[in-house]
Amino acid sequence: QVQLVESGGGLVQAGGSLRLSCAASGGTFSTNTMNWFRQAPGKEREFVAAIRWGGGATCYRNSVKGRFTIFRNNAKNTVDLQMTALKPEDTAVYYCAARTGVVSGICDYSVMDYWGKGALVTVSS
Secondary structure, eight states, rough: EEEEEEEEOOETTTOOEEEEEEEEEEEEGGGEEEEEEEEEESSSOEEEEEEEETTTOOEOGGGGTTTEEEEETTTTTTTEEEESSSOGGEEHHHHHEEEEEEEESOOOOOSSSOOOOOOEEEOOO
């Protein structure tokens, strides 16, 4: 079992920055990729970014490329999502998710094995 806990959400003005952290515990040795998803009010959950558990390869949805960065924070043993140049359309509950099974590539986010409870990010205009 892998437990995921998100932190760092909050309210920020458009153009501002925010960092989300995902703390993973439990059977993390079996983790293949770590991912961030988000769900805006009234919309379906969508993929945001992914990284190999050991670091390295990353994947982003087009609308966040150049603004968001996913990385392993080894000092805190977390997977962080640094968000810059935030837009009101980035407002959503952000979820951390882990995949322990085989993936076809770093951008294979079709199946996730574990989910956190989410962190709310609100971007005001």
